[in-house]
Amino acid sequence: MSAIPASLPLRNDLIGEEPYGAPQLDVPVCLNVNENPYPPEPAVCDAIAARVRAIAPTLNRYPDREHVALRQAFAGYLERESGARLEVGQLWGANGSNEIMLQLFQAFGGPGRTAIGADPTYSMYPEYARDTFTGWQLAHRNADFTLDVDRLIARIEETGPSMVLLTNPNNPTGTPLPQADIERVLAACEQVQVAGANPGVRPVVVIDEAYIEFRDPGTPSAVTLIGEHPNLAVSRTMSKAFAFAGARVGYLAADQGIIDCVRIVRMPYHLSAVTQAAALAAFEHTDEQLARVAHLRDTRDATAAWLKTQTYKGTPLRVADSQSNFLLFGGCFDHRDAIFDAMLERGVLIRVVGPEGWLRVCMGTDAEMARFREALVESLRIVE
Numbered sequence: 001m002s003a004i005p006a007s008l009p010l011r012n013d014l015i016g017e018e019p020y021g022a023p024q025l026d027v028p029v030c031l032n033v034n035e036n037p038y039p040p041e042p043a044v045c046d047a048i049a050a051r052v053r054a055i056a057p058t059l060n061r062y063p064d065r066e067h068v069a070l071r072q073a074f075a076g077y078l079e080r081e082s083g084a085r086l087e088v089g090q091l092w093g094a095n096g097s098n099e100i101m102l103q104l105f106q107a108f109g110g111p112g113r114t115a116i117g118a119d120p121t122y123s124m125y126p127e128y129a130r131d132t133f134t135g136w137q138l139a140h141r142n143a144d145f146t147l148d149v150d151r152l153i154a155r156i157e158e159t160g161p162s163m164v165l166l167t168n169p170n171n172p173t174g175t176p177l178p179q180a181d182i183e184r185v186l187a188a189c190e191q192v193q194v195a196g197a198n199p200g201v202r203p204v205v206v207i208d209e210a211y212i213e214f215r216d217p218g219t220p221s222a223v224t225l226i227g228e229h230p231n232l233a234v235s236r237t238m239s240k241a242f243a244f245a246g247a248r249v250g251y252l253a254a255d256q257g258i259i260d261c262v263r264i265v266r267m268p269y270h271l272s273a274v275t276q277a278a279a280l281a282a283f284e285h286t287d288e289q290l291a292r293v294a295h296l297r298d299t300r301d302a303t304a305a306w307l308k309t310q311t312y313k314g315t316p317l318r319v320a321d322s323q324s325n326f327l328l329f330g331g332c333f334d335h336r337d338a339i340f341d342a343m344l345e346r347g348v349l350i351r352v353v354g355p356e357g358w359l360r361v362c363m364g365t366d367a368e369m370a371r372f373r374e375a376l377v378e379s380l381r382i383v384e
């Protein structure tokens with residue numbers, strides 16, 4: 001609970017609000033914030049230390065505001081990872097994809113503007129909207145959490161939003177978004193007039209690919225569509241598959257016009273020299289950083305299969321199809337908080353998120369997943 005005196009002139013719309021964030025508890029098994037459980041290898045840690053040491057004598061100066069070397073590294077990585085050929089001017093970095101999203105809202109949202117997402121989805125989106133005075137609307141997903149593209153397009157045509165936010169794979173459900181659906185939304189948005197804007201102004205379609213590296217190998221990423229769609233923005237992060245959440249590095253791939261809009265609202269020198277150095281070192285070791293992605297996919301598939309064999313009050317657990325590093329499971333929990341608490345008592349932190357009746361777990365190491373399974377079997381029994 002915060003202690004904000006009534007005498008402080010906090011914005012009226014923020015009165016009673018709480019800071020967003022999952023609990024950061026000191027628990028043996030943390031499976032609640034979709035991190036990569038495998039730490040950087042010692043060789044990567046050494047490379048980070050060496051790069052940071054090398055720039056330390058320059059810390060009296062501001063960093064490269066345009067972080068050109070890092071943007072080149074993003075381009076090199078995306079070519080390798082998704083086959084997209086992008087120029088430095090089509091890339092942009094920030095402190096986590098959280099900051100990328102905020103910058104997109106600062107540039108394209110604002111009073112009188114609306115952004116549309118698809119429920120259930122990432123719980124930070126409404127916060128970016130609130131903080132930039134942007135209206136926030138949700139279109140509903142199908143019962144299996146896939147996108148109802150027709151309904152979404154109808155809503156977009158009705159509303160004239162300035163931003164459409166789609167998450168691929170979605171959080172908290174893990175649901176993949178087929179490229180054909182993205183292309184339909186892009187095509188529809190190319191005919192939509194943004195409400196209150198000059199004639200011919202079209203919505204920006206943001207695809208949040210925070211977990212995209214966990215998709216089925218061979219599946220395309222929306223970054224391959226950038227050349228054909230000037231209003232497409234793809235947000236990425238080093239936090240998840242790249243095992244670099246603590247460094248806070250996210251990036252945006254888009255037409256240069258979008259990057260130039262974001263450059264208007266960014267804080268000067270927003271990306272510290274230390275962050276840039278650490279990220280460059282990590283990109284020198286891309287293979288090591290991504291080494292566990294395939295194993296985490298296997299862990300996810302094995303955990304999903306195991307969860308489906310479990311029951312709660314006689315009902316088999318449901319598991320949402322996931323191409324991410326987490327699973328939304330249950331679908332039948334009448335007291336999900338009690339299950340969460342029982343798990344926590346057993347040293348396993350998961351997440352109460354998503355529609356009622358469901359819980360989310362992210363993939364840990366093999367040892368952590370063994371503890372998760374053990375704790376869940378006991379917790380389901382106790383709570384029954």
Ligand code: PMP
Binds near residue numbers: 033034170
């Ligand atoms: N998008 C989605 C869908 C997420 O789940 C998260 C983190 N949980 C983010 C963006 C932000 O990640 P980061 O700021 O670490 O890049």
